[in-house]
Amino acid sequence: MRASTSLSFLSAGAALAAGTQNITEWMATSYLSKSVNLSRNYANGVLYRGIEFAYNKTQDQAYLDFIEAQMSPVVDDSGELIDYNLSKKISLDDLRIGTNFLALWAATGEEKYKLGADTLRRQIDLTPRNEGGGMWHRDPTYPNQMWLDGIYMSTNFYALYTAWFDADNATAWDDIMLQFDLIEEHCLRPDGLLVHGYDHSKTAVWADPETGAAPLVWNRALGWYFMSLVDILDYFPTAHPGWNKNLDRFKKLAQALKEFQDESGGWWLIMNDEYPSDPRNYIESSGSAMFTYGFLKGMRMGYLEKDTYSSTAEKGYGCLVDDFITKNDNGTLNWEGTVEVGSLSSNGSFEYYVSVPIQLNDIKGAGSFMYASYEVEGY
Ligand SMILES: *[C@@H]1O[C@H](CO)[C@@H](O)[C@H](O)[C@H]1NC(C)=O
Ligand SMILES: *[C@@H]1O[C@H](CO)[C@@H](O)[C@H](O)[C@H]1NC(C)=O
Ligand SMILES: *[C@@H]1O[C@H](CO)[C@@H](O)[C@H](O)[C@H]1NC(C)=O
Ligand SMILES: *[C@@H]1O[C@H](CO)[C@@H](O)[C@H](O)[C@H]1NC(C)=O
Numbered sequence: 001m002r003a004s005t006s007l008s009f010l011s012a013g014a015a016l017a018a019g020t021q022n023i024t025e026w027m028a029t030s031y032l033s034k035s036v037n038l039s040r041n042y043a044n045g046v047l048y049r050g051i052e053f054a055y056n057k058t059q060d061q062a063y064l065d066f067i068e069a070q071m072s073p074v075v076d077d078s079g080e081l082i083d084y085n086l087s088k089k090i091s092l093d094d095l096r097i098g099t100n101f102l103a104l105w106a107a108t109g110e111e112k113y114k115l116g117a118d119t120l121r122r123q124i125d126l127t128p129r130n131e132g133g134g135m136w137h138r139d140p141t142y143p144n145q146m147w148l149d150g151i152y153m154s155t156n157f158y159a160l161y162t163a164w165f166d167a168d169n170a171t172a173w174d175d176i177m178l179q180f181d182l183i184e185e186h187c188l189r190p191d192g193l194l195v196h197g198y199d200h201s202k203t204a205v206w207a208d209p210e211t212g213a214a215p216l217v218w219n220r221a222l223g224w225y226f227m228s229l230v231d232i233l234d235y236f237p238t239a240h241p242g243w244n245k246n247l248d249r250f251k252k253l254a255q256a257l258k259e260f261q262d263e264s265g266g267w268w269l270i271m272n273d274e275y276p277s278d279p280r281n282y283i284e285s286s287g288s289a290m291f292t293y294g295f296l297k298g299m300r301m302g303y304l305e306k307d308t309y310s311s312t313a314e315k316g317y318g319c320l321v322d323d324f325i326t327k328n329d330n331g332t333l334n335w336e337g338t339v340e341v342g343s344l345s346s347n348g349s350f351e352y353y354v355s356v357p358i359q360l361n362d363i364k365g366a367g368s369f370m371y372a373s374y375e376v377e378g379y
């Protein structure tokens, strides 16, 4: 039995109204005393970005020190990454930590973090492509496949790096936009949601023989994608026609997500219409956090109308705080309800997704929650 209690006493509605809560840094502080892998895994990148927000909010050096203690061991002074061998594996997931390298380089001026980002930028040019020009999610394991997850892991780093160091490279900007165009072309459904991914070669066991699309809408994959769209508008050039295209995609997806929100405020693990009533399906916390972040940021940036979306965001945030945060006896917080993985290495079926265990204190979920809470508390 865990010694933890629900945090619903915080009353998320009141927290939103008052804007004075400390949950961003409370969650961040809680992770300072949990042991977090020394890894450059994308999940670590998501947690560290959440802690970057706590640092930005409080200017408490302990957060920056933690991030640096975690990240320094994964890259050496020449920009070589640990456990990195492109002859063995080229994975879009590996690119996610690149944005953390850039943030840490900006915060500390330490050259090795810039060099680490350079290493990952070179990886993009070595990534195999499908016939449409889409980057393979992973070589050799997922040839020709594009997943929504990979859009978040790759394009946001690719675009931030290009904005900072290579802004005149029109080829790069077009290439970034092509990744979005391909995923929309193959994964968008009539109801406005997108399925998890597609296989250009249509040979994966889950691939539709006509379109190559995967059958199901997995909430976390769509959460990555929603975040990717709203974040990339920060650094993609507004003069490029792709900026408006992605804004439009973001708004349309917001509209669809509002319709698919559960009355609890959260979103189902598998979002296809026929599954909410299946007792094996459930409201999953990481996807719900990602959507909530997207709504909150979308309103702050003026992309989404407050009249239309503030109740969606409030219900979403209320669900996160009330249903997925618990408190330990020592005062630290836990993050609950996040599914460990969802992978198209599977057969892509409903049975597969619901068979994956939920992980306590999952860092992808907790990190995404901090993105959302910073939107509530940090501006
Ligand atoms: C946040 O506030 C609560 C009380 O509202 C307090 O118990 C907790 O220690 C605070 N956490 C941090 C990290 O400031
Ligand atoms: C508080 O308790 C949690 C859960 O047992 C533990 O992981 C964490 O290390 C503790 N933190 C501190 C500061 O004692
Ligand atoms: C730590 O990293 C290893 C290797 O990447 C992984 O197998 C393990 O699941 C990770 N543990 C946690 C708690 O994330
Ligand atoms: C934190 O603030 C700095 C300086 O304003 C900014 O460059 C950085 O992007 C911010 N980090 C995050 C995670 O927003």
Ligand SMILES: *[C@@H]1O[C@H](CO)[C@@H](O)[C@H](O)[C@H]1NC(C)=O
Residues within 6 Å of the ligand: 085, 086, 087, 088
């Ligand atoms: C990288 O992987 C390749 C292929 O598995 C292997 O032949 C090579 O020795 C590895 N290089 C290093 C430095 O481990």
Ligand SMILES: *[C@@H]1O[C@H](CO)[C@@H](O)[C@H](O)[C@H]1NC(C)=O
Residues within 6 Å of the ligand: 124, 125, 166, 169, 171, 172, 175
């Ligand atoms: C511009 O971007 C393309 C596509 O990523 C890349 O292949 C090329 O090397 C870049 N050019 C320069 C000068 O960096």
Ligand SMILES: *[C@@H]1O[C@H](CO)[C@@H](O)[C@H](O)[C@H]1NC(C)=O
Residues within 6 Å of the ligand: 346, 347, 348, 349, 351, 352, 353, 355
């Ligand atoms: C797909 O895989 C799941 C386990 O991941 C299994 O329960 C299910 O029976 C499989 N479905 C088919 C059609 O093979």
